[in-house]
Amino acid sequence: MADTPISSASHRRTNSALWYGLLIMLAGIATQFLYFLRLPPPIPHVLPWINLLLPAIAMIYVVTGLARAFNQSAVYVGKIWGSILTVIALLVVAGNVFLFRQTRAVPNSAGAPQVGQHLPEFTLLDSSGNQTSLSHLFAVSANGSPPKAVLLIFYRGYW
Amino acid sequence: MRGIQEQFPEFQARGVRPVAISVDPPEVSANLRRKAGLTFTFLSDPSLDVIRRYGLLHAAGGPDGHDISRPAEFLVDRSGTVRWENFTEDIRVRPRAQEMLAAAREIQ
Numbered sequence: 353m354a355d356t357p358i359s360s361a362s363h364r365r366t367n368s369a370l371w372y373g374l375l376i377m378l379a380g381i382a383t384q385f386l387y388f389l390r391l392p393p394p395i396p397h398v399l400p401w402i403n404l405l406l407p408a409i410a411m412i413y414v415v416t417g418l419a420r421a422f423n424q425s426a427v428y429v430g431k432i433w434g435s436i437l438t439v440i441a442l443l444v445v446a447g448n449v450f451l452f453r454q455t456r457a458v459p460n461s462a463g464a465p466q467v468g469q470h471l472p473e474f475t476l477l478d479s480s481g482n483q484t485s486l487s488h489l490f491a492v493s494a495n496g497s498p499p500k501a502v503l504l505i506f507y508r509g510y511w
Numbered sequence: 512m513r514g515i516q517e518q519f520p521e522f523q524a525r526g527v528r529p530v531a532i533s534v535d536p537p538e539v540s541a542n543l544r545r546k547a548g549l550t551f552t553f554l555s556d557p558s559l560d561v562i563r564r565y566g567l568l569h570a571a572g573g574p575d576g577h578d579i580s581r582p583a584e585f586l587v588d589r590s591g592t593v594r595w596e597n598f599t600e601d602i603r604v605r606p607r608a609q610e611m612l613a614a615a616r617e618i619q
Contacts, residue, residue, distance in 0.1 A: 387603045390514060396604040458581050461598040463566025470591050474561040476532065476554040479540035484554055489530055490589055500526035501594065501618045503611055505515065506562065506583040508602065509533030510573050511543050 367421055367430035370437055373413030377441055380406030380448070404452055407445045414441045471504075516549050518608035527586070527615045532556055534579050556580070586611060588618050 383402050386395075418438050421430040465471050475485040489502045515522070515529050522529050530552045535543070540553035556562050562580040573579035582602055586595040595614035597606045 390605075390607050392607065393610070397600075400601050400603065455602045456600060457572075458598075458600065458602060459569050459572075461566055461581065461583060464583065464596070464598065465565060465585070465593050467593050467596055469593055471585060471587050471593055472564055473591070474564070476556050476561060477537050479537050479544055479553040479555070481537050484552070486587070486591065489528060489552070497526070499528035500589060501528070501615050502587045503522070503527050503529045503615070504585040504587065505512075505529060505531045506565075506567050506580040506585075507512070507531055507533045508569070508573065508579050508582060509535040509539075510577070510579065511535065511539070 364429045365427055367417045367428045367434060369413045369417030369420060370430045370434050371417075373410045373417055373441065374437060375410075376406055376413060377410035377444055380410055381444065384451075400452055400456065404448055407441065407448050411441050411445050414438050512543075512547065512549055514605075514608050515551065516547070518612065519551055521608070521612060522551075522615075525612055525615050526618075527612070528552070530554060532561065532580070534559060534562070534573070534577070584611065586614050586618075594618055 380403065383399060383406060386399055390396075391399075414434070414437050417428075417430055418434040420428040421434045425431060471486065473486050475483055478484045486502070490498055512531065515531075519529065528551070531540075531549075532554045533540070534557050535553075535555060536557050537553075537555045540555055543549065544553055559568060559578055559580070562568055565583075567580045567583050569579050569581040571578060572581065582599050582605065584595075584597045584606055585593050588594050594617065595611070597610075599605060
């Protein structure tokens with residue numbers, strides 16, 4: 353390297369750190385979609401951390417690449433696209449941190465009925481407007497025979 | 512919800528009745544059921560009466576600061592006893608139908 357005179361951009365080296373950063377960042381974005389695959393536990397519980405970690409690692413590569421492009425501009429290319437990539441990587445990291453905080457801002461369930469406890473009776477309207485109680489859910493079923501268990505799925509709503 | 516629907520025949524075969532509950536009023540749930548082709552029961556708790564009593568209130572968790580339910584699943588037997596439950600730590604992470612079916616297998 354040192355004995356080769358560098359005269360033009362065509363002789364400069366590929367800034368591989370920037371490329372690795374880009375690839376890792378894209379992989380990080382791709383992992384946001386893995387929730388839809390309903391993978392077996394514990395993978396879904398680890399996914400939010402992977403969503404955070406990959407863009408953070410990408411950021412390290414991108415910043416390393418950008419520093420090379422500016423500090424060793426005679427050796428490495430990538431001043432312009434490295435700068436653009438750094439801005440994008442910053443946005444991706446910020447977006448992931450925001451998403452992580454938002455999706456985990458779930459209140460604890462300390463007051464909720466625990467396993468082995470009796471679930472208090474309730475009466476609510478179903479989607480046809482009929483009064484429906486917990487005991488009623490056990491009495492009636494779609495296929496004729498009464499169910500042995502009811503699975504209550506509380507969801508966030510506003511769909 | 513689509514996962515539950517996909518496994519609905521399996522739930523029925525195992526004697527488990529899935530029931531979804533949220534703050535959405537009946538007409539919103541009816542619309543969702545129709546659009547998404549969901550055939551299991553949906554209940555509405557717009558006043559958050561049951562959600563509050565069950566300790567599931569997520570204050571200002573909905574759009575425009577509306578109060579909603581946190582995600583939670585309870586498997587209840589005929590005596591009204593909770594046999595299995597799940598409270599996710601991240602709204603993107605939900606239990607699989609297989610987990611709930613496995614829990615139901617314990618119930619006679």
